[in-house]
Amino acid sequence: MVYTMKIKPTKHERVYLSYLNNQKNILTENLTPGTRVYGEQLVTSENKEYRIWDPYRSKxxxxxxxxxxxxxxxxxxxxxxxxxxxxxxxxxxxxxxxxxxxxxxxxxxxxxxxxxxxxxxxxxxxxxxxxxxxxxxxxxxxxxxxxxxxxxxxxxxxxxxxxxxxxxxxxxxxxxxxxxxxxxxxxxxxxxxxxxxxxxxxxxxxxxxxxxxxxxxxxxxxxxxxxxxxx
Ligand SMILES: C[S@@+](CC[C@H](N)C(=O)[O-])C[C@H]1O[C@@H](n2cnc3c(N)ncnc32)[C@H](O)[C@@H]1O
Structure with a gap:
């Protein structure tokens, strides 16, 4: 399932922020739309696809x-x-x-x-x-x-x-x-x-x-x- 949600910028260019179920997530815009790398959640916003960046998988x-x-x-x-x-x-x-x-x-x-x-x-x-x-x-x-x-x-x-x-x-x-x-x-x-x-x-x-x-x-x-x- 791909969620649609509001995406906000962060201080870091091309690193984004969103909230899903009251949880703060950071995201990056997917360079290869439609493709997951490690089972991460995909989300869309204004016709762009983003990947939720999992802090338990990435330091x-x-x-x-x-x-x-x-x-x-x-x-x-x-x-x-x-x-x-x-x-x-x-x-x-x-x-x-x-x-x-x-x-x-x-x-x-x-x-x-x-x-x-x-x-x-x-x-x-x-x-x-x-x-x-x-x-x-x-x-x-x-x-x-x-x-x-x-x-x-x-x-x-x-x-x-x-x-x-x-x-x-x-x-x-x-x-x-x-x-x-x-x-x-x-x-x-x-x-x-x-x-x-x-x-x-x-x-x-x-x-x-x-x-x-x-x-x-x-x-x-x-x-x-x-x-x-x-x-
Ligand atoms: C904790 S994992 C890295 C996870 C990865 N950085 C990520 O966030 O997706 C550590 C990795 O370092 C590799 N590694 C350990 N010693 C290494 C070395 N001397 N040279 C190259 N790779 C090494 C291991 O094979 C392992 O895949």
């Missing part, structure tokens, strides 16, 4: 719903996405970026990678890269200098993976958005302690600046989003 949606003003701009010429899985969040970025740029989506699981490649066949702004984000040198010839790096890999060394990709690909003054699964790093410490330690690593070992930290545990257990820059 970026959770961060936007909880703290929209702290998220950097999302429309860029070149975005590097590490830990793309089957493309749930990538697909919404693809809706947002439209034909203004490319999302270089890195995923090392062959199974998820197959779904990602299929998604990229339908969406021309996604460049799928089936490789290990620990080895940025492997995709140096494919990925250009980028404006934004988004990472969601849920690995113990996730902070170092992000930092090495920033060193290799992030333009001077570019942004990063790091989804941290604290339990992947250390289950014996509180999420707050783990986040503080990762922030210190980013600042002291890699000279990166932290702009915001968003606790998204309302939607994603023991997760936070760290936003920063190399400027």
């Amino acid at each position: 970026l949606a959770a961060a936007l719903l909880l703290s929209e003003n702290e998220i950097p701009p999302l429309i860029w010429k070149h975005v590097l996405y590490l830990g793309a899985a089957s493309g749930t969040t990538v697909s919404h970025l693809s809706d947002i970026i439209k034909n203004d740029g490319y999302i270089y989506a890195v995923e090392f699981s062959p199974r998820s990678g197959r779904n990602l490649v299929k998604l990229a066949e339908e969406r021309q702004n996604i460049v799928p890269i089936i490789d290990d984000a620990r080895k940025p040198e492997n995709y140096v010839g494919i990925v250009p200098i980028v404006d934004l790096i988004y990472q969601d890999v849920a690995q113990p060394d996730q902070t170092h993976i992000l930092a090495r990709n920033c060193q290799t690909f992030l333009k001077n003054g570019g942004y990063f958005i790091l989804a941290v699964k604290t339990q992947s790093i250390d289950v014996t410490k509180t999420p707050k302690t783990v986040i503080n330690e990762q922030v210190e690593i980013l600042k002291n070992e890699y000279d990166l600046k932290i702009l915001h930290i968003i606790d998204i545990s309302t939607y994603q257990k023991a997760h936070s989003i760290i936003i920063g820059t190399n400027a």
